[in-house]
Amino acid sequence: MQVGVDYYPEHWDPALWAQDALAMKSAGISLVRLAEFAWSRLEPTEGRFDFTWLDEAISLFHAQNIKVVIGTPTAAPPRWLVEQYPDVLPVNHQQQRVYPGVRCHRCYNSPSLRQCAQRIIEQLTQHYADHPAVIGWQTDNEIVANDCHCEHCRRAFTTWLQRKYGALSNLNHQWGTVVWSGEYGSWSQVTTPLGGSPYQNPSLLLDFCRFTSDSAADFNRFQAELIRQYCPDHFITHNLWGYPVVGDYYDLFASMDFAAVDYYPSTDLQHDEKANIYHGALTLDLTRGVKRRNFWVMEQLSGTPGCWHPMSRAPFPGMIRAYAWQSISRGADVVVNFRWRTARVGAEQFWHGLLDHHGHPGRRLREFSQFSQEVARLAEVIDGTQLHNDVAILFSHQQLNAFTVQPQCDGFNYFNNVKQLHRVLVQQGIGIDVINWLERIDDYKIVIAPYLFLENATVVATLERFVTAGGIVVLTTRSGVKHDNNVCQPDDLPGLLSRLAGVRVAEYDPVGHDRQQIRLGAEMVGCSQWCDIVEPTTATILGCYASDYFSGQAAVTVNAFGKGQVYYIGTVLDDRGYQRFFAPIIRACAIEFCPDLPRDVELSIRSDQDKRVLFVLNLSKENKTVALTEYSRYDAFTGEPVAGELLLAPFDVRILIEPRQ
Incomplete structure (x- = not known):
């Protein structure tokens, strides 16, 4: 177990560095992250490197026995690079260059970016390969899939499609380009989805999401290979920034040793819509599921957030400590707080660190120091421990992107619906793993496989084997709707899952916000968004609608399959409905839970x-x-x-x- 901070020596007078290193040591800090945005200081002009300032800072930390993680600075290309190599800049769907003004102004497929990134990474890794204070690397910063339409991306996208579909005639067939005279006569006519309209061919839009995700993952892999060449004994990670995003984190982290996350839970517990990308326990469980092992928090809440939105509330006394322990409770082995000093320059002047602008120790630093002292006391107890849960939720960036391309009805949101399922179980004290929908599931008692909109025969076979051996699977509405190429399949819903579920969907109604009622056992519960009118083939009815024209029709079923059972929920239940639904299943599986656990x-x-x-x-x-x-x-x-x-x-x-x- 380690506790650290993010520090930016390039932002501060060097006379403060030694003072800060000593104060960090006193606060129980044993690790710092440095340099992830410092390209212009590390390479002031092309090919001229200056690491003297970073050497000095690292030496000061080393003297205090504080270890160092270095970030590759590729998220912030310097002015000289943009001026000399304008092709590094992304191009938007209107064919206009996206000029710098903030960070992350780079196209992953730019040859110039790759060339310049390789040079700075090689210089950094060779220089610090044997430094005793440097223990690992963070690639870039919060990589997301760029919506770039430059000529490099267009050519790369065409090559990506050719590998996937082979002949152009096959692409036309798979995408259904006959609609609206969209058929391609030559590969030169195939472009990225220009214009920005959300009503373009949904197969094109989903494949472009996949391509941009693959481009981001390849850029991350490119960096990892360079680092391992020169620093084979150092770890490599990256800091994901929250959900939902277009890029597939499972692919992005395939080249990393472990996952790390930037975690800023809401400081306004009731009304903070600005912090809605950080979903509490779900963010942490998703991060742990990326590599299915313990992880790091590379940026943790330290003070009032404010930059990308107006400032949120200050952390309530105890909040910094509690959320840091929450991270550890869900699998974090290292917690690095952002940041040591609150910035006095630049865009993030009001994203507060442990020290305010005046630099004097205060309440937040005292609370952080208490946490770091507690971690030191319990490190021996916690080191080596992991989470071993009996329940898993399958998560898919593919499904998320497909639902984003074609929203299903008012209020239906894939991520929010997964979040609700997760929240209802967490509120009953149930431990949950959130894992890639394509991975093995043999170790669980219950697997929730929600909203499998895009069919995948391999996933269906995995679920069938799991249930046959005695497992329990929970399926939901909007499953089996489409083939992988994002076109609707011609069979009864839920498609390939019909045999497993033992049902067919006779009809459906996108009810949106028009709330409905279900009689589930002896209790009446609510539902909304979507209502499948379910006809059992081999399943048994557990719940029927009690409202509207489909009153009396099946809504929730269970099907015996092999030694296990498959549940089908044909709608989106309210929280009480899910509690009522899951309670007997959890009890039957002898899984520990706390149905009377207080809220929060x-x-x-x-x-x-x-x-x-x-x-x-x-x-x-x-x-x-x-x-x-x-x-x-x-x-x-x-x-x-x-x-x-x-x-x-x-x-x-x-x-x-x-x-x-």
């Missing part, structure tokens, strides 16, 4: 062969009381036995050790 309290368990470490977090401004199941456990900080109810103050954190029997 989270439970998470990391374990090894000797013990379980239970984290109980109150992520609210109110006092909470938690009744835990009977178990032999003691407080990790005091060593005192813990039994019965826990009383939690606002943003309180309790860490309990449960020895293996």
Whole structure:
């Protein structure tokens, strides 16, 4: 376990560096990330390198036994590079260059960018390969799939399509370009989706999403290969920035040793729409699922956010510590806070760090120091522990992009609907892995496979094997609708999943915000967005609609398949509906859960062969009381036995050790 900060020596008078390094050491910091935006200082003019300032800063940290992660600076091409090689700039769908003014102004397919990036990465890695303070590298910064339409991207996209479809006639057939006279007569007519209209051929739009995602992943792989050539003993990671995004994080991180995330949970717990890309526990569970192993937080909340939106509220007392422990509870082995000093220059002057503009220690630094001291005390206990959950949710960037290309109805949002499923289970204390929909699932008891809009025969076969062996699968509406090429399949819904689910969808109604009712067992629950009118073939009805013209028709079913069961939810239930639906399934699988867990309290368990470490977090401004199941456990900080109810103050954190029997 380590605690660190992000630091920008190039922004500050060198006279402050030694003072900052000493203060960091006193605060319990053992790691810093440096230089990810410093290309113009590292290479002031083309081919002329100056690492003396970075050498000095790293030496000061090394003297305090603080380790260093260096970021490759490719997210911020310097002015000289843009001036001399304008092809590095992206081109928008109106064929206009996107000029710098902020960061990330680069096209991944630009030969000039690759050439200049290779040079700076080779210089950096050779220079620091043997430095005792440097332990690893972060590639670039928050890579996303560029919507670039330059000539390099057009040619690369054409090559990508030729590899996928072979003959142009096959592309025309697979995309259905006969619609609106969209047929291509030669490869020269194939372009990126120019003009920006969302109503272009949906197969073109989805394949362009895939291409841009692949371009980003290839740029990341290109950097990783260079770093490994010169620094084979250093780790390599990247910092993803949240969900949802176009790029496929599973592909992006294939070349990385482990995943890292930038995590800024909302500081306005009720109304902060500005922070809606950071989805609390879901962001952390998604990050852990990228490599299916523990991860790092490369940027963690330290103060009031503000730059890309008006400033949010200041973190409530205890929030910085609680959310840092939340990251650890869900698999983070290292937490790096952004940032040490709040910037006095540039666009992020109001994205607050641990120290305000005046640089004097205050409440936030004291709270951070408490957290770092606690991590030091418990490092030996937590090191080597991991999460071992019985429930998985399958997540797919392919489905996300397909739903974005063609929205289904008012209020229907793939990511938000996955978030709801995740939230309902977290609110009952259930541990969940969120993993790539294409990966193995043998280790779970329950697999939730929501909204499999695009059919995938391999995924269907994986689910069938899992259920045949005794697993439980939960399927949802809007499954099996399309082939992989984003055209509708001609069979009854849910397509290839029909045999597994034991149902056919006779009709559907995109009800949107028009809320409906379902009788689920003895209880009435709500639903909205979409209503499949389900006809069982081999399944048993669990719930029927109790409203509108489809009242009395099946909505929720279960099908016996092999040794397991498959549930089909033909609509989007409300929270109470999902709670009512999942409770008997969770009980039947003997999975630990806490149906009476107070709102905004989270439970998470990391374990090894000797013990379980239970984290109980109150992520609210109110006092909470938690009744835990009977178990032999003691407080990790005091060593005192813990039994019965826990009383939690606002943003309180309790860490309990449960020895293996």
